[in-house]
Amino acid sequence: MASPELPDDSVLPFAVEPLDMRGRIARLGPALDTILTRHAYPAPVAKLLGEAAVLCVLLGTTLKDDGRFQLQTRTDGVVDLLVVDFDAPDRLRAFARFDARKLAALAENDREHLLGHGHLAFTVEQGGENARYQGVAPVEAGSLQQAALNYFSQSEQIPSFVRLAVGQAVTAQGTQWRAGGLLAQFLPHSPERRRMADFHPGDAPEGHETPEFSEDEAWTEARLLAATVEDHELLDPGLSSADLAWRLFNERGVTVFPARTIRAACRCSDARIEEMLRNFTQDERDDMVGEDGRITVTCEFCSTKRCYDPADFRA
Incomplete structure (x- = not known):
């Protein structure tokens, strides 16, 4: 039905x-x-x-x-x-x-x-x-x-x-x-019964005949x-x-x-992003700091923007 x-x-x-x-x-x-x-x-x-x-x-x-x-x-x-x-x-x-x-x-x-x-x-x-x-x-x-x-x-x-x-x-x-x-x-x-047509033989010798293909009715x-x-x-x-x-x-x-x-639905979350940032070196995180003094991460999939204080990631 x-x-x-x-x-x-x-x-x-x-x-x-x-x-x-x-x-x-x-x-x-x-x-x-x-x-x-x-x-x-x-x-x-x-x-x-x-x-x-x-x-x-x-x-x-x-x-x-x-x-x-x-x-x-x-x-x-x-x-x-x-x-x-x-x-x-x-x-x-x-x-x-x-x-x-x-x-x-x-x-x-x-x-x-x-x-x-x-x-x-x-x-x-x-x-x-x-x-x-x-x-x-x-x-x-x-x-x-x-x-x-x-x-x-x-x-x-x-x-x-x-x-x-x-x-x-x-x-x-x-x-x-x-x-x-x-x-x-x-x-x-x-x-x-799932047979399909063969691929083109490419550089087959002259006179080569491709077998005729018959699709299942x-x-x-x-x-x-x-x-x-x-x-x-x-x-x-x-x-x-x-x-x-x-x-x-x-x-x-x-x-x-x-x-x-x-x-x-996206996989991104605050916890995932924070873990990712912690896996970078301190020098790498310093390079991410913007003019506003914060680290900004934007998800490519859902466009969610998250801002972080660099001090939160210092050892």
Whole structure:
């Protein structure tokens, strides 16, 4: 049964069993708006960071009750750094670094040079005795969506579909940033059915014939159904995630599972900052003292400014 609950700040897992497909629908509203507006990012930068945030929660919510998932890009673009942290079960924070001068000179809708070329890295820390894992994929033509697909095809070897959307909605309180994302993956019981096209052979000898690739029919149908999703559907505050899943896959039957809620929250605290300052040498702390005679620390993620008396850290 489709739930009438509204979709803000949640991730809804779903499954289409007849097509061996599993996926998630993410919807971010107030949490994303809080993250983006506290930095007053220009619209192109805010939209790009919103895409990174919704992609991060689509993947990070695979963690259970603890652990951390980080998405990070490093590129040669105007926005040369994106960092999004998801701390299970529900905390999200993010920031972007960009060149304001280059951004002002950038042509409108120039996505390729906005994000540029480089790499996208996913880092998973599950704590305890579990090993730290990192996956890397190339960023090409300024597309996070394509970079994620490259990662799934090359590293995980899972046929996948990703759609990300970010925009601003008009509310009674004013405009609000919103984001939505859909991740669909082909996970049949038989691993042999998860076959994908081979990579281009590159410098293969003349006359080499690449074997013809035939995609599994179930995944072909699932992918085509997922591809019918529109950006406005992912962003619509009046359309629940369960209703959207039903709209896309009802012909085959779709099962939805309990949603995970998301909130904007930073790891920084007075205790963490004070401990960090104590780990510096006295000379290093002296160099941090400003004209007002105090040490000022501003968190890159949440923009919280904290001021300290240098005398409090002297031995």
